[in-house]
Amino acid sequence: MPNNLAEAMEVAGRFIAAGEEFDWIAGGTDLIPNYKWHLNPKPNVISLANISELNQLTRTHIGAMVRLQDLTENEEMHPLLATAAGSIASVMIRRSATVGGNICLDTRCFWYNQSEDWRQSIDWCHKCDCGTEADCRVIQNQNDLCVATYQADLAPALICLNATIHLASPNGLREMPLSDFFELDGMKKNVLNRGEIVTHITLLEDSYSLIGTYHKLSQRETWDFPEAGIAATWDGKSLSSLKIASTGIESIPRDHSEQVEAAIESWNGSQSIDELSESVRKSVKPVNNTGFQPSYRRKMVKVLTRRSLKQLGIK
């Protein structure tokens, strides 16, 4: 168990040199259930628990190891983050679950998040094929893409707050806007290279002038992953500050700036709210691998977007 970032990089470097597979483990609330079901377990895990650099929490700096419950309880933080974090799982899980783990959450699919016996019984699927070259069960007859769904709640809120993500690897540091972090592939998921970790997220102090909303579609008010989630922010004055992002629909969270920009070009009050909501709905393509039907989830994207815009007081 490494005690600082440098040590972590060194341990990772050693595994890489030896050609050994490993996973980072933060709170373990995603990784351990997956390991129990033998979902791509690795022979080694490197714990981030003792790396104090990752624990820092200020208004502009959120360490990867910050617990979700701390985000909800810290009054300094942007209320949108508290709302989004507060919608995740349950208090007990949030006390272990971390920001980094949430952002790096594995994608989910009901053909995949099952026990080993179960998956064997359907002859596996592409994401964890146990060497069988099994097909994807959602979109069949193609076996090079996994379309499992990204169902973490924090990302759309952070995207709307213009967050930057910071990574570290044995080869050095890099940073990027959060929406660039994700890769549209249910298996690769994001840009992280082997041995690379998320160290922290930064926000500009300016983000605190934004007001935001997060609407989450789920069967129950607690425990459940988002079947669709919409975050939105603006500064309360200028439409050009409006941002919308979604989660729970595709293999990555989506930044809907494109739809927003098109809509504000010819903004026309409440009719535009409807049109923008509709164009956000059209831009997403959910597949059938979560609890609710994709057509319903897509329709709800529109409803939630409309609600968000109205709640923000946009006219």
Next chain:
Amino acid sequence: MSDDEEMVGYRQQPGKISFSRPGSGGKDQFSTLRDEGMIPESQGGNKSQPWGSHRHDELVTSSAIGKRTPLIDSREKVTGRAKYGDDIRLPNELIGKILRSPHHFARIKSVDTSAAEALPGVIAIATGADASAKFGVLPVTKDEHALAVNLVRHVGDLVAAVAAEDEATALHALQLIDVDYEILDSIHDMKEGLENSENPIHDRGEYHIGEANIQKRVYQEFGEVDNVSENAAATHHSNWTFGGINHGFTEPHAAVANWDSRGRLTLYTPQQVPHYLHRSLADVLEIPMHQINVYRTFVGGGFGGKSDPFPHEMCAAILARKSGRPVRITFDREEVFLTNRGRHPSHIEMNLHADSQGRLCGIETDALIDGGSFASFGHVTTYYNGVLHTAPYEIGAFHYTGARVWTNKPASGAMRGHGAVNSRCAVEVGLDDLADQLQVDPMTLRLANLLPPLSATITGFRITSTGMRECLEKVRKASDWENKFRKLPLGHGIGIGCGFFISGSGLPIHWDPNKFPHATVHLKIDMDGGVTVHTGAADIGQGSDTVVAQSVAEVLGLPLDMIRVRSQESDTSPVDLGSYSSRVTFMNANAAISAAMKIRQELLDATAEITGADAAHMVIGDRRIYVKRDPAVGVSYLEALHKAQEERGALVASGAYRTPPMGRAHKGAAAGLAPAYSFSAYAAEVKVDVETGQTKVINVWAAHDCGKALNPLSVEGQIIGSCHMGMGQVLSEEMVYGRTGHLMNGNLLDYKIPTIHEMPHVTPIIVESNDPEGPFGAKEAGEGPLLPILPAVCNAVYDAVGIRVDELPITPDRIHRNIEKLCRAQGVSDPLDLTTPKLKLSSLQETLAKRAAEHEQRDIDRRNNDGIEPYHNGALFGYDPTLPADEQSDEWKVSVIPTSEYLAEPRLAGSAWKHTERRHRGESS
């Protein structure tokens, strides 16, 4: 003091009252006088009895009954001392794991265990070859094996079992077992089960129905079936789909088996039916029953999901016998789902007819239920889906066709509200629709059609007591119904639903009720004065130990801490059938009371001997026995006890309960027969988000007639718990099977049990109708309270948005789909512009209100009148109430075999009757 009472010289001196001596009379050393507020009027006390007196009145001592009592084992539970199935750790134990079928349906060609046997740490392996005997909870449908013999019938069916030194080794060994399967065509759609098949899932020999997968079929016609549609002024028609649901109890199944050095087996297991397990173990292990001790551990919830003898229990015993060491098998949650026995997925067609006077002139029900791969309780479930909705309403005709089919899924079985829940939901929603069509208040419609106390239903069930009317009236008031129904804005609604349930199944599964009792209780009191109760009733968390302790304490006038219950081991407890069909309080407490009455008599006689006073004038209270009019003449409980023991040591007594003869003679008449029935009415208030389809239940007013609340705290707990469980079925719970036939959500994240956030505010309302045969008037509160919540919520959704639900659960996507349809029908594009149903009372309302008022008086007269005439269903339709209507008119039918006319155009489940049993085709195999 009356003249005929003699004055006696014996006076107990205050200083000589031996209460305070250690061990002499409970933890409290001070006197607690009899609470006259709890002594019934009939005994000269102050407790009013609006429902009349009761045969147990003279036993009331105000010690325990009717008091809010924390369960006597609650400390064990909250301190973590209680030992559940998996908590049993025996020295030298092995861990058992089960290899399960990856196929829906396949023939096992061979099983090769040699590689697994060679694995170090593996001690024993069992396969189907180790136990050939079949078992099953019902003797008529024994169709299970400890491990698959020849066929596997669903993904998860048990194929082999391994006992190893540790879990990892056992799991590894499973992977080394090589099974060669020949895959067979599986069926998943229950409708397919009705058709002939090349390889039926089971072979019933000469009783096999056609070559189909029909496990049980029922046909019943009662009353004026022929012209119901013509007589009807309003008709409701619906086709329901109910998803299958699982009990979702907290504790997964677990069993520990140990053979002692004398060759006796002790099996530790959380079981609702230890006695049925006892019998099955003897069959499967081929040893006599006396060689087996079934030890029921604490049970972490059952709800019907632990009321079958299970293959894994057999496996633990077989592995332990083979290895010579204790074996522990504990399930993970997926295995619990694969074992299932939950509520049947069902298709129910419901047709209700009301005539111009607002009478229910006919109920026609067709229920096709998906039994999965084994029979379990399914024989009974098939009947219950029909017969349990022949009350609380008086009806003009009842036509029921039911069929249970096998499919290649985990077996369905008994679950809280067994067989009654789905069709009850359909009936109550249908009544709401009838009221809507007739433009009358649905509460009044119900109140004007209730069967009275001491009556018989159309199929001949005997209703002794009913508090249905009071339930409805209390709920109407508490919920502010008049100001809410059809008056709330879009997306906000209120609805009503009722329930009716058995209080104990009249038929002991394994024997003639005239031969052996249903329940037996033994009492033993030695010099210490503490009372040991031996009972086989299985406390599964519902509080059966507490209720039996309370009953004994009440009769003997003792504090609860002097009663200790031994109910866990078959070695020491008399046979009890188990915890199902809401039978335990009714039957077991009755047995306990009759045992306690014997002890009571001995104590009274001893007191008479000491004091010289007449035992007939004595009462018990405050750990003393004394002359009622002259309390100083008396002795302490211990003095009386020691006197009674002088000649023979410990007092022992045995009490038993058996049902009175009842029911009619047609085939299937015993199904649904019970010595008493519970009644309930709930109003639910919901909010529906019309844009997303999400439903939230915000308030429930829940009135339940449990006869008498022996422990109001538990009754309320049962009501609130039932609301939670029933709400799960309405809102979100469903075992989802995917396109490959696999269970997609066999875990508690994806199987959506409501959380605390989904819970509405529940106001429990207890109605006590004082059942003449129940213990101190009690009936049941364990299952009945679940029934009304489903229809109450569905009807509230209708009130809120105008959607008639016919598919459960009402997940948001389903409701949303219906809202879209409704928008199209109403020609609006925004669901916020929908119009909701309105009520403009028709002239029939007044007729109904008048009839309800008359019936109210009729019911009060009946319940307070000893020499009351019989009342048979049919009186409301003009027949002589004192005789069954079928004995008065040829129009009124009793038939259990379909006519060829019906078979020409059968309903869905009714089409099961198009097949002929093999024995009648002369080609038995």
